[in-house]
Amino acid sequence: MNNWERLGIAPADPPNLAELLSEATGIGVAESLRNEIEIKDALLAECIRIALYSASVEGMASVFHRRLRSWVSRKLKSVLPELFLPESSDYRDTIEKLEFLGDLIELADGYLMPGHPRCVQAGPGSYLLVSGHPTRAFQTLSSKITITRFGRRIENSSDEELAHLGIGLQQIDSYLEIPDAKTPQEVVSHILSTSHQQVPVSSTWEVYRDKQGGYEFYWTTYDVRRTGLGMVVDHEGMKLSLLREPIGQNYWYYWLQVVSGSDKWFHRVASKDWKWVCLALDRLSGRPREAIIVVSESGSAFRLLIGFSPFKALFRWLLAVGRFIGRKSGREEWELPVSGLEQTRKLLESSGVSVRLVEGGVV
Numbered sequence: 001m002n003n004w005e006r007l008g009i010a011p012a013d014p015p016n017l018a019e020l021l022s023e024a025t026g027i028g029v030a031e032s033l034r035n036e037i038e039i040k041d042a043l044l045a046e047c048i049r050i051a052l053y054s055a056s057v058e059g060m061a062s063v064f065h066r067r068l069r070s071w072v073s074r075k076l077k078s079v080l081p082e083l084f085l086p087e088s089s090d091y092r093d094t095i096e097k098l099e100f101l102g103d104l105i106e107l108a109d110g111y112l113m114p115g116h117p118r119c120v121q122a123g124p125g126s127y128l129l130v131s132g133h134p135t136r137a138f139q140t141l142s143s144k145i146t147i148t149r150f151g152r153r154i155e156n157s158s159d160e161e162l163a164h165l166g167i168g169l170q171q172i173d174s175y176l177e178i179p180d181a182k183t184p185q186e187v188v189s190h191i192l193s194t195s196h197q198q199v200p201v202s203s204t205w206e207v208y209r210d211k212q213g214g215y216e217f218y219w220t221t222y223d224v225r226r227t228g229l230g231m232v233v234d235h236e237g238m239k240l241s242l243l244r245e246p247i248g249q250n251y252w253y254y255w256l257q258v259v260s261g262s263d264k265w266f267h268r269v270a271s272k273d274w275k276w277v278c279l280a281l282d283r284l285s286g287r288p289r290e291a292i293i294v295v296s297e298s299g300s301a302f303r304l305l306i307g308f309s310p311f312k313a314l315f316r317w318l319l320a321v322g323r324f325i326g327r328k329s330g331r332e333e334w335e336l337p338v339s340g341l342e343q344t345r346k347l348l349e350s351s352g353v354s355v356r357l358v359e360g361g362v363v
Contacts, residue, residue, distance in 0.1 A: 015079040017043060021147070024050070025135035029147045038149045038323070040080060044094050045103075045150050047072045049134045052104060052114040062113040065095075097150045101320055102130040102175070118168045119154060120175045120320075123339030127154040127162065128320050130170070140165060151320045155339070172343065176313040179273060184280035184352035188235055191256050191277070196265040199255060201243070207231070208242040208278055210287060215307060215330040217278050219244065233284045240284075242269070242277055275311035276351055283352030291348050293341065294358045302341055304334045306353075314347055 017036060021029050021043045033039045051071040055063045063071075069091060073084050083090045095112070098104045102115045114132020122128050129138065129152040135145060146153045154162075159169060172178075181190040206219040207230030220230060222243055233240045239259040243266075244252040254269035256277065269277055282288050292305040307330055310318060318324070322336040336344060348355050 017079070020079065021046065025145075025147060026139060026142050027135055027145050027147050032146045032148060034323075040083070041090075041094060041149050042147055043080070044072070044076065044083060044090065045098055046134060046147075047075050048094065048098060049103065049114065049132055051075075052112065052132050053134050053137065056114060062107055062111040065110045065112060068112060094150065097319065098132075100316060101151050103151070104132045116168075118170045119157075119162050120170050120172055121159075122153065122172070122321055123337070123341070123343060125156050125158065126337065126339035127157055128152075128175070129154050130175070130320075148321070149323065153321065153337070155337075176316055176347070177272070178313050178347070178350070179276060182350045184283040187273075187276060187280040187352075188240065188256075188284065191267045191269060192258065194267050196258070196267050199245075199266045201245075204246050206244050206246075208244075208281065210282060210285065215327075215332075216309065217275065231281055231285060233281050235284060240281065242274070242281060244274070272312050275309070276313075279308070279311065279352045283354075288352055288354040290354045290356065292356050292358060293345065295338065295341070295360065297360050300338055301335055302338055304336060304344060305331045306334075306348075307331050308353075311351065314351070317344070317347060 017039045018029055018033070021033075021039055024043065024046050029039065029042065033042055048068070051068055052063060054071075055068075072091070077084055082088060095104070095106075099106050099112075104115055105113050107113060115130060117129075117131035117133055117137075119127040119129055129145065131137075135142075135147070135152060138145065141154055141157070144154050144156055146155060162169065179187065179190070181187040201222060203221065203223075205222040207222040209218040209220050210231040222230065230241050230243075237260065241257045241259075243255045243257050245255065247253055252271070252274075254271060254274040254277070255266040256269055258265050258267065279289055289306075289308045291307070294303045294305070296302060303325070304318070304322070306314075310332070317340075318334050318336070321340045322334040325333040325335055327333070345355050345357075
């Protein structure tokens with residue numbers, strides 16, 4: 001008996017990856033995944049969940065990362081050998097995305113464990129399934145589960161049904177780790193309410209410049225004698241700038257600089273929140289970033305075009321719910337189910353992004 005037969009799966013020669021994934025999950029994937037790359041990623045993600053779950057059933061609360069990779073490799077190497085070449089980063093990238101989405105938990109010393117099953121409401125009757133358990137563990141919901149590239153979504157369900165099945169609910173703000181402050185003004189006010197300090201600024205520091213009409217968040221060398229080089233926002237009689245201090249290669253501390261008259265002081269900004277602060281400053285400066293929502297003619301999906309690199313909460317939402325289409329002309333393009341439209345708009349507007357809605361577009 002080969003590795004796939006132990007899972008009740010008999011791959012064809014050459015294997016049909018879509019059928020293989022459907023057999024592994026018990027879910028049809030023909031419509032939800034549109035190309036081989038998405039199917040490969042979904043198959044790898046599902047095998048990682050199966051391996052973690054198998055270990056937990058055998059009494060192991062966690063699995064050493066090399067043992068997990070070995071298990072997954074034995075199952076997939078015969079059909080997707082390219083995923084396990086020394087130069088391939090596919091396996092590690094998928095582990096990182098599953099950890100980011102909450103399906104698995106990375107522990108100290110290289111151990112991993114499955115994330116506790118829960119659902120997060122993504123829209124009316126729509127939920128994200130966040131769990132390290134394989135899809136077949138949720139057979140009673142199989143007709144309602146949609147497989148996405150790295151995650152899973154439950155449609156046409158309810159809080160009552162999920163509670164009856166013993167699946168807990170997590171609030172969307174908690175799952176996305178959205179700051180308590182919900183508007184650009186609140187973001188800045190919250191930071192200003194934290195303790196401040198005097199910090200010696202050196203020539204290695206950089207200051208946020210503003211969007212400059214492009215996709216990235218642009219920075220320039222800070223010069224205390226030429227404050228006009230960076231973005232300076234007037235806020236309640238104070239002048240605000242966002243600075244970053246290098247602490248290693250591609251690692252930074254972020255500081256909100258406040259100038260009031262002849263006084264100057266600094267507030268620390270958490271590394272996970274710096275993009276949120278940039279967007280808040282863009283809005284307060286009168287030059288907000290823009291997002292375009294294009295609703296399909298069928299009304300079943302919409303495309304999101306954003307002219308900036310997503311902040312953490314937005315990226316987790318897009319990765320969990322949507323499909324990345326590509327990047328061109330300074331914009332990222334994502335496709336999402338229409339059930340997630342209101343949450344997407346709320347998330348963008350709360351960060352200070354200007355949202356433009358286009359009805360009847362082609363998706």
